[in-house]
Amino acid sequence: MAYPTTNSASRKRHVPRLKFRDERIFYYLALGPTTIVIAFVIALPIIYTFALGFFVQNTLIRTWRFAGLSNYSDLLTDADFWIAFWNGVVFTVGSTAVATVVGLAIAILLDCNFRGRGPLRALVIFPYIVPSIVVAFIWKFIFSGRGILNDFLSFIGAQAVSVPWLGDQRFAMMAVILISAWTWFPFAAITLLAAIQNVPDNIYEAAALDGAGPVRRFFHLTLPLLAPALMVVVLIRAIWAFRNYDMIWLLTKGGPIGATEVLPIMAFKEAFGLFRMGHASAVSVYLMVFVTLLAAIHFRVGARLRQAYDTS
Amino acid sequence: MTRVPHPVQKQALRRNRQKIPVLKSISVYGGVFLLLLLVLFPFYWMVTASIKNFREISIERTLIPREVSFQNYTDLFEQTSILWHLFNTAWISCFVTVVTVTLASMSAYVLTRFLTPAAEWIARISLYAYMVPSIVLIIPFYIGLQMAGLVNTHAGLILSYLSFTLPLGIWMMRACFQTIPKTMEEAAVVDGANRFEAFFLIAMPQALPGVISTSIFVFILCWGEYLYPVVLISSDSLRTITITLDALTGGGQNIKFGLLMAASTVATVPILLIFLALQKHLVRGFASGGYE
Numbered sequence: 057m058a059y060p061t062t063n064s065a066s067r068k069r070h071v072p073r074l075k076f077r078d079e080r081i082f083y084y085l086a087l088g089p090t091t092i093v094i095a096f097v098i099a100l101p102i103i104y105t106f107a108l109g110f111f112v113q114n115t116l117i118r119t120w121r122f123a124g125l126s127n128y129s130d131l132l133t134d135a136d137f138w139i140a141f142w143n144g145v146v147f148t149v150g151s152t153a154v155a156t157v158v159g160l161a162i163a164i165l166l167d168c169n170f171r172g173r174g175p176l177r178a179l180v181i182f183p184y185i186v187p188s189i190v191v192a193f194i195w196k197f198i199f200s201g202r203g204i205l206n207d208f209l210s211f212i213g214a215q216a217v218s219v220p221w222l223g224d225q226r227f228a229m230m231a232v233i234l235i236s237a238w239t240w241f242p243f244a245a246i247t248l249l250a251a252i253q254n255v256p257d258n259i260y261e262a263a264a265l266d267g268a269g270p271v272r273r274f275f276h277l278t279l280p281l282l283a284p285a286l287m288v289v290v291l292i293r294a295i296w297a298f299r300n301y302d303m304i305w306l307l308t309k310g311g312p313i314g315a316t317e318v319l320p321i322m323a324f325k326e327a328f329g330l331f332r333m334g335h336a337s338a339v340s341v342y343l344m345v346f347v348t349l350l351a352a353i354h355f356r357v358g359a360r361l362r363q364a365y366d367t368s
Numbered sequence: 369m370t371r372v373p374h375p376v377q378k379q380a381l382r383r384n385r386q387k388i389p390v391l392k393s394i395s396v397y398g399g400v401f402l403l404l405l406l407v408l409f410p411f412y413w414m415v416t417a418s419i420k421n422f423r424e425i426s427i428e429r430t431l432i433p434r435e436v437s438f439q440n441y442t443d444l445f446e447q448t449s450i451l452w453h454l455f456n457t458a459w460i461s462c463f464v465t466v467v468t469v470t471l472a473s474m475s476a477y478v479l480t481r482f483l484t485p486a487a488e489w490i491a492r493i494s495l496y497a498y499m500v501p502s503i504v505l506i507i508p509f510y511i512g513l514q515m516a517g518l519v520n521t522h523a524g525l526i527l528s529y530l531s532f533t534l535p536l537g538i539w540m541m542r543a544c545f546q547t548i549p550k551t552m553e554e555a556a557v558v559d560g561a562n563r564f565e566a567f568f569l570i571a572m573p574q575a576l577p578g579v580i581s582t583s584i585f586v587f588i589l590c591w592g593e594y595l596y597p598v599v600l601i602s603s604d605s606l607r608t609i610t611i612t613l614d615a616l617t618g619g620g621q622n623i624k625f626g627l628l629m630a631a632s633t634v635a636t637v638p639i640l641l642i643f644l645a646l647q648k649h650l651v652r653g654f655a656s657g658g659y660e
Contacts, residue, residue, distance in 0.1 A: 079482075086567075087474075087478050094497065096527075101505045170393070180407060187592030187610055190632040191410075193414075193613065197628070200625070340504040
């Protein structure tokens with residue numbers, strides 16, 4: 057950093073960078089407490105969970121037995137584990153896709169000129185910040201057997217489909233996906249709106265002059281230009297959907313008959329329903345491995361995008 | 369990010385706006401109507417259900433309540449100590465917010481100004497920590513806090529909250545400090561200021577908007593947190609609002625939706641107030657990486 061300095065002290069020492077006198081004290085004071093907290097509430101618990109996976113442990117009768125890899129290996133042949141895994145994949149793909157598509161449509165809408173656009177942009181965030189238990193209650197009410205959704209369906213003449221959506225094995229997953237997408241679309245909408253606003257208008261004007269209609273402009277301009285932002289939204293959303301616990305638990309508790317049971321719920325039931333902590337730890341370690349894989353992809357893609365866009 | 373259009377561009381924009389065909393504006397306003405319905409109807413349904421009587425909720429299912437009854441609310445205040453639980457939630461959330469923002473802004477400042485290996489590692493760990501499933505942490509928390517005698521205390525709950533608020537705080541504040549140029553601090557060194565003065569008097573005032581958005585996000589997260597209190601808190605007097613709501617479902621088949629909707633409304637009002645007062649900061653926080 058070539059900065060003209062009149063400070064004789066720093067010139068004498070020939071330090072390439074400017075330095076405050078008490079750098080060290082500040083550095084340790086500022087970073088120390090955070091490091092300690094992170095070590096105690098994040099690093100140690102993760103290590104503990106890993107270790108606990110090697111034990112057969114029951115907190116109710118307080119028995120401990122070293123079991124080697126059996127918790128981890130048993131799960132790989134456990135049908136319930138793989139059902140929960142695939143349920144998680146379906147939930148993740150479904151809720152991410154719905155939230156992203158709806159979010160994209162809303163981002164495009166919010167980019168148009170109309171009166172009241174500012175307040176509406178803020179209002180869109182609201183479903184995202186309401187406590188998940190409130191969201192779950194409202195939609196349970198709407199989706200219940202004698203709820204407003206079934207009233208609406210019979211009103212438009214679809215009287216045959218009058219089911220308790222969340223309590224029906226065939227529809228529970230779909231309902232859970234839609235409800236989760238409802239709380240998560242604001243994230244996609246606001247992030248994609250920011251990306252759309254970064255696209256220079258003159259590209260569209262040029263395309264319009266060349267005779268490209270709105271549909272072609274969307275597929276040949278908007279989508280490719282938004283691809284990086286879309287990628288980030290999808291990955292972050294997918295990570296959060298796959299590790300999500302409370303929304304599904306509050307809506308269906310993993311039921312009916314395991315139709316919406318995902319890995320976090322399986323781990324929770326093992327730990328606090330059956331009190332098999334070792335088993336639960338192994339499930340959550342696998343969950344963490346899957347989430348870490350997604351996170352690694354996210355970091356990779358993020359780094360590559362940053363490179364590609366910084367150099368251009 | 370709002371771009372300021374060049375005057376010539378502005379003219380062109382104005383011309384464009386006049387040229388918007390009727391068909392387009394109809395579809396835009398149609399979309400706006402659908403969006404409003406999508407966002408607001410569930411809340412409308414919640415609030416109206418909370419003031420309907422039982423007949424209207426489950427048998428007649430009227431769209432607009434015919435008569436207003438506050439029975440659900442009186443039941444709610446009689447059956448639960450929801451006001452006390454609101455107070456619990458508020459002070460825990462405030463406390464965690466203050467601790468998080470203090471620690472996060474100091475360490476995030478260091479992470480952007482001192483590029484040491486340790487600092488890099490903390491940045492990496494905190495981003496990763498934010499993605500670690502909370503179900504991974506809850507089992508060690510439960511066992512560890514039990515050993516420390518902190519299960520079923522607010523202290524234990526606050527510690528567990530820090531596991532997700534601190535990484536988020538560091539991440540948001542880091543993004544904030546990255547946008548603040550170092551030149552003013554460099555000028556301060558020349559004038560003989562120390563690092564503490566540079567941080568508190570020069571960097572922090574500029575980071576104030578970031579501090580506000582970070583605080584809002586942390587507070588909202590704490591307010592709606594469900595997993596940690598449900599596992600760690602067992603006494604009624606220590607409950608947070610999400611557990612009050614959870615306990616109302618009772619596990620029985622006959623869910624009293626009127627009561628649930630009244631409780632949901634009570635739990636949403638503080639969030640609504642924050643939203644109304646600070647929506648600008650919320651939108652900005654979203655843009656600066658304040659995702660869940």
